[in-house]
Amino acid sequence: MPVTTARVIADLPFVAAQAHDDRVAWRHLRDGQWHDLTFTEVAEWVMELASGLVHLGVRPGERVCVLSDTRVEWSAVELAVLAAGGVVVPIYPSSAPEECAWIIGDSGAVLVVVEDDAQRDKVESIRDRVPALRDVVVIEGGGLAELRSQGRTAPVPGELDDRRAAIDPDDPTLIIYTSGTTGPPKGCVLTNRNWLTMCRLSEELSYVLPGDVAYLFLPLAHVFAQIVHLGALYTGHAVAFYGGDTSRVVAELAQVRPTFLPSVPRIFEKVYTAATAGVPEDRVRQAVRVGLAVRGRQAAGQPVPPDLAAAFEQAEALFARVRAIFGGRLRLALSGAAPISVEVLEFFSAAGVPVLEGYGMSESTGVGTVNTLARHKLGSVGAFGVAGLQLKIAEDGEILMQGPHVFAGYWNNPAATAEVLTDGWLHTGDLGEIDDDGFVTITGRKKDIIITAGGKNIAPANVENQLRQSRWISHAVVYGDLKPYLVALITLDQDEIVPWAEDRGLPTDLPTLSRTPEVRALIQDVVDEANSHFAHVSQVKRFTLLDRDLSQDDGELTPTLKVKRKTVHTTHAARYEELYG
Numbered sequence: 001m002p003v004t005t006a007r008v009i010a011d012l013p014f015v016a017a018q019a020h021d022d023r024v025a026w027r028h029l030r031d032g033q034w035h036d037l038t039f040t041e042v043a044e045w046v047m048e049l050a051s052g053l054v055h056l057g058v059r060p061g062e063r064v065c066v067l068s069d070t071r072v073e074w075s076a077v078e079l080a081v082l083a084a085g086g087v088v089v090p091i092y093p094s095s096a097p098e099e100c101a102w103i104i105g106d107s108g109a110v111l112v113v114v115e116d117d118a119q120r121d122k123v124e125s126i127r128d129r130v131p132a133l134r135d136v137v138v139i140e141g142g143g144l145a146e147l148r149s150q151g152r153t154a155p156v157p158g159e160l161d162d163r164r165a166a167i168d169p170d171d172p173t174l175i176i177y178t179s180g181t182t183g184p185p186k187g188c189v190l191t192n193r194n195w196l197t198m199c200r201l202s203e204e205l206s207y208v209l210p211g212d213v214a215y216l217f218l219p220l221a222h223v224f225a226q227i228v229h230l231g232a233l234y235t236g237h238a239v240a241f242y243g244g245d246t247s248r249v250v251a252e253l254a255q256v257r258p259t260f261l262p263s264v265p266r267i268f269e270k271v272y273t274a275a276t277a278g279v280p281e282d283r284v285r286q287a288v289r290v291g292l293a294v295r296g297r298q299a300a301g302q303p304v305p306p307d308l309a310a311a312f313e314q315a316e317a318l319f320a321r322v323r324a325i326f327g328g329r330l331r332l333a334l335s336g337a338a339p340i341s342v343e344v345l346e347f348f349s350a351a352g353v354p355v356l357e358g359y360g361m362s363e364s365t366g367v368g369t370v371n372t373l374a375r376h377k378l379g380s381v382g383a384f385g386v387a388g389l390q391l392k393i394a395e396d397g398e399i400l401m402q403g404p405h406v407f408a409g410y411w412n413n414p415a416a417t418a419e420v421l422t423d424g425w426l427h428t429g430d431l432g433e434i435d436d437d438g439f440v441t442i443t444g445r446k447k448d449i450i451i452t453a454g455g456k457n458i459a460p461a462n463v464e465n466q467l468r469q470s471r472w473i474s475h476a477v478v479y480g481d482l483k484p485y486l487v488a489l490i491t492l493d494q495d496e497i498v499p500w501a502e503d504r505g506l507p508t509d510l511p512t513l514s515r516t517p518e519v520r521a522l523i524q525d526v527v528d529e530a531n532s533h534f535a536h537v538s539q540v541k542r543f544t545l546l547d548r549d550l551s552q553d554d555g556e557l558t559p560t561l562k563v564k565r566k567t568v569h570t571t572h573a574a575r576y577e578e579l580y581g
Contacts, residue, residue, distance in 0.1 A: 008192040010082040012233040017043035028072035029243035049080030051151030060085030067091040068115035085163035090221035092559040101126035187411030188362040197404040199234035210236040215258035217242035223366035257327035265340035287315035291350025319351035342379040380439035466530040485541040487579040511547035542579040
């Protein structure tokens with residue numbers, strides 16, 4: 001049962017312990033073995049850490065940054081800070097010192113909890129620029145354990161009860177800084193009311209049920225992961241935290257065997273590519289057609305004709321591989337943070353692994369529209385109108401949202417807040433359409449719209465998404481503002497293109513491979529096929545192949561792997577201009 005008695009988020013671990021007691025709440029890897037923590041053990045850990053924070057001098061309302069990869073200690077620290085009356089400020093572990101300085105300084109954080117010595121050194125390198133910072137605690141090496149030990153030795157339950165009782169539902173819980181595809185990060189202030197709205201929404205839509213196991217590898221600095229781990233306490237299901245090595249995700253899925261998987265499109269695209277590698281395209285298309293037909297009949301309670309059942313049995317050889325990759329028990333997957341192609345969604349639905357898209361942003365506590373198992377439409381980001389969430393399309397096509405999920409504003413930035421919050425409506429900056437059934441489709445970012453020399457408005461994301469359906473392409477960034485035609489900068493998927501090159505006796509290093517006529521011809525075929533889906537004005541006329549992939553280290557991708565379009569355009573301006581020569 002959901003813990004509906006939680007008044008504020010700081011209550012969650014304690015009311016969850018009362019409701020769910022010795023059921024498993026968290027699973028985590030230590031020394032190569034999975035270890036379980038019950039809801040009661042989580043509450044004890046949080047209470048001890050919160051007492052330690054009180055002894056450290058953290059006062060109600062003060063900000064505490066967490067600079068760490070996703071791990072079980074991250075969640076424990078967050079809940080402890082909230083229990084002590086503080087406000088959590090996540091920082092991506094990949095953040096450069098400059099970005100850390102900005103977030104720590106702008107938030108006025110008094111404490112930073114870091115993962116390891118490398119992250120501590122990062123903070124120490126900019127410490128003279130963040131005068132409010134008093135302490136740094138290191139998770140690894142015993143620092144966090146020492147804080148917990150102090151809280152265990154000298155608990156202050158009465159003080160913590162008083163602090164929780166003083167928290168107002170409209171008080172901040174987290175300040176999540178945007179990943180900054182343009183300009184410096186802005187801190188989205190999210191309240192207890194915002195988060196409890198999301199928790200209730202998860203329960204209302206039956207995304208997860210008691211007994212479910214969610215596998216979490218998404219960064220806890222992102223709102224999507226926060227929904228998952230806070231929602232788990234509310235609904236009473238388990239979260240398995242990944243071991244910290246992204247190359248081990250597939251192996252860990254087989255071990256954990258999750259029933260619920262929140263992820264980003266790139267992961268599903270990679271699985272799709274791996275599962276269909278070496279399978280003729282016509283066979284994949286036939287398998288998907290058959291799979292969708294069978295799943296549709298099963299969902300409607302209709303019998304499956306013998307000839308269709310026989311065809312499905314053949315398709316199952318492919319689909320079984322897909323289910324096995326996810327551990328064999330996956331009931332539902334959610335994809336967010338970026339668009340995913342309908343072809344990929346149809347493939348997973350046919351395979352019996354429904355992948356549903358949703359839409360939201362940090363400013364809307366991660367949710368605005370949702371698909372559900374009971375009501376969904378592939379290719380859309382879902383419908384709206386649940387739990388008081390409202391949405392409408394402005395005259396210029398911009399999506400506007402209103403409801404208890406909309407954030408309180410940007411920290412220390414009233415001017416930016418006024419730009420996006422008008423008359424209670426959140427101006428998302430995204431463009432979209434609503435069909436007759438109430439389902440929403442995202443058509444692009446308002447600021448990304450390309451206006452060609454001929455005055456045509458084009459959403460580059462649609463073209464890029466079509467190009468990225470190819471197994472050979474990792475990223476595609478379309479350009480063409482005030483130009484006569486569209487061009488694209490394309491990067492190769494190394495995992496796919498290198499084996500292809502080896503089979504043909506071609507060089508296997510990307511810088512050389514990207515210049516070979518064979519690869520250019522291969523990608524030209526992909527571009528031609530993608531162009532066939534669009535009107536002439538929206539087609540890519542020329543492209544250039546980059547000799548490496550886009551990366552976070554070069555500032556071209558956000559931590560959630562979104563392309564920083566402006567950075568890519570600036571960094572590779574000469575390459576783009578060559579395409580107009």
